[in-house]
Amino acid sequence: MSALADGLARWLGERWGMTVTVAGLDQSSAGARRTNLGFDATADGVTRRLAATILPTADIQLIDLGAEAEVRTLAQANGVITPFIHGACLDPSVIGGPFFVSDFVTGESVPRRVLRLVEQAGNGERIAAQIADALARLHAVDPALAPAGLPRPADGVGPIATALGGVRDSIGLLLQPEPALLYGLRWLEANRPDEPARRTIVHSDVRTGNVIVGADGLRAILDWETAKVGDPMEDLAWPCLRMWRFRNDDLLVGGISRIEPYRDAYRAAGGAWDQDRFEWWRALGTLRWGLGLANQAAQHLDGRFRTIVMAASGRRVSELTWDLLCLITPPGGRID
Amino acid sequence: MQYRPTAAELLADIADLLDDEVLDAVGGPLQHRVRVAGNLARILEREVRLAPVADAAEAERLRALLGRDGTLVELRAALAARLGDPTPFDADTERAVHAALVATTRADLAIAKPGHDDWSRG
Numbered sequence: 001m002s003a004l005a006d007g008l009a010r011w012l013g014e015r016w017g018m019t020v021t022v023a024g025l026d027q028s029s030a031g032a033r034r035t036n037l038g039f040d041a042t043a044d045g046v047t048r049r050l051a052a053t054i055l056p057t058a059d060i061q062l063i064d065l066g067a068e069a070e071v072r073t074l075a076q077a078n079g080v081i082t083p084f085i086h087g088a089c090l091d092p093s094v095i096g097g098p099f100f101v102s103d104f105v106t107g108e109s110v111p112r113r114v115l116r117l118v119e120q121a122g123n124g125e126r127i128a129a130q131i132a133d134a135l136a137r138l139h140a141v142d143p144a145l146a147p148a149g150l151p152r153p154a155d156g157v158g159p160i161a162t163a164l165g166g167v168r169d170s171i172g173l174l175l176q177p178e179p180a181l182l183y184g185l186r187w188l189e190a191n192r193p194d195e196p197a198r199r200t201i202v203h204s205d206v207r208t209g210n211v212i213v214g215a216d217g218l219r220a221i222l223d224w225e226t227a228k229v230g231d232p233m234e235d236l237a238w239p240c241l242r243m244w245r246f247r248n249d250d251l252l253v254g255g256i257s258r259i260e261p262y263r264d265a266y267r268a269a270g271g272a273w274d275q276d277r278f279e280w281w282r283a284l285g286t287l288r289w290g291l292g293l294a295n296q297a298a299q300h301l302d303g304r305f306r307t308i309v310m311a312a313s314g315r316r317v318s319e320l321t322w323d324l325l326c327l328i329t330p331p332g333g334r335i336d
Numbered sequence: 337m338q339y340r341p342t343a344a345e346l347l348a349d350i351a352d353l354l355d356d357e358v359l360d361a362v363g364g365p366l367q368h369r370v371r372v373a374g375n376l377a378r379i380l381e382r383e384v385r386l387a388p389v390a391d392a393a394e395a396e397r398l399r400a401l402l403g404r405d406g407t408l409v410e411l412r413a414a415l416a417a418r419l420g421d422p423t424p425f426d427a428d429t430e431r432a433v434h435a436a437l438v439a440t441t442r443a444d445l446a447i448a449k450p451g452h453d454d455w456s457r458g
Binding site for chain 1: 368369372373375376379412413415416419420422424427430431433434435437438440441442444445448449452453455456457458
């Protein structure tokens with residue numbers, strides 16, 4: 001066995017109290033921040049396919065890996081479809097970085113393949129409704145149960161004010177004035193909704209690309225590293241941004257579904273839909289993504305993270321500027 | 337003045353080299369970066385061709401909108417300063433500002449991502 005397989009086998013063996021062997025390691029994806037690895041764990045003659053999510057080091061995580069495992073377990077206990085977590089290991093010496101182990105879920109998650117599958121299976125509206133149902137269940141969890149490691153707005157500050165403050169700070173860091181982004185911030189200020197009546201746990205990155213689907217529908221919601229306490233409408237708006245439609249622009253929800261089945265399913269599962277806050281969070285998310293791309297270009301230019309991929313992000317800002325201007329057309333205005 | 341090929345012609349040649357020859361010759365993670373570099377060379381080719389006219393048109397729009405003269409950099413800074421002031425615009429000005437930003441973004445997209453403005457419903 002490799003050192004990695006050996007480390008996983010020893011760690012699982014201690015947790016399960018039996019001898020475990022690990023084989024069939026297969027790296028399914030490797031991002032800058034984390035690696036996902038499929039493997040077979042055999043104990044007592046039974047083989048299970050599991051997945052390890054591994055961070056290269058402990059210092060680049062958005063939230064503590066333990067908190068991420070906790071929030072996933074909490075979500076699953078409340079009916080959210082997400083792979084079962086067998087445990088988290090924060091000790092980087094076991095396999096070279098903090099990790100957690102979950103059940104391996106088969107299916108499609110790569111956006112172009114998801115869109116193809118959905119088109120063939122004709123199950124886009126079903127999946128959109130299942131996503132909305134899962135979000136309603138997550139939002140129904142008592143926020144007092146949120147793991148202590150989850151980020152949350154400061155005392156006395158709401159999620160709307162927190163998000164606006166973040167955008168304002170990022171705009172201050174732009175390398176040159178971008179009038180369209182400033183126009184977006186003006187709109188967000190002028191159309192600022194009331195803070196939500198209820199704060200909830202939010203995933204904040206559910207979208208095409210972060211879900212596993214099959215012909216039978218939604219199989220898992222992945223990538224909980226952005227979980228926090230916030231406005232539930234932020235979660236509903238995010239999958240409906242143009243960048244997650246992968247050119248299937250007619251279908252507002254992630255390029256797979258009209259809005260109606262998604263909204264209806266959220267309400268049917270007890271969620272309170274607020275159209276004004278939905279529209280506001282769509283504009284905010286679009287602006288924030290544009291600022292994120294500008295920040296990537298800045299990181300390339302100042303040497304923090306030099307790569308041509310980050311450099312190219314600077315030339316993508318105009319895509320988000322366009323999407324934003326389309327979302328905030330003033331009354332009587334139009335885009336020819 | 338440089339002899340031909342022009343900057344735009346050379347950038348197209350570099351993009352062709354990256355897309356048609358280098359991409360297949362390299363493997364692994366470098367492939368993605370080569371693809372990105374090829375796309376950037378195509379963006380620069382369009383920028384060399386289109387930016388002079390686009391920048392002049394943007395400056396002209398901003399002069400009309402702001403009622404003042406200046407270089408493009410000065411005019412953009414002036415618009416940014418006005419947008420940073422929360423005092424509302426009247427409805428006509430609001431529409432004119434939005435329309436000017438749409439026109440500029442459309443010209444930017446003609447360079448950076450042609451076709452992205454085919455969809456305008458957000």
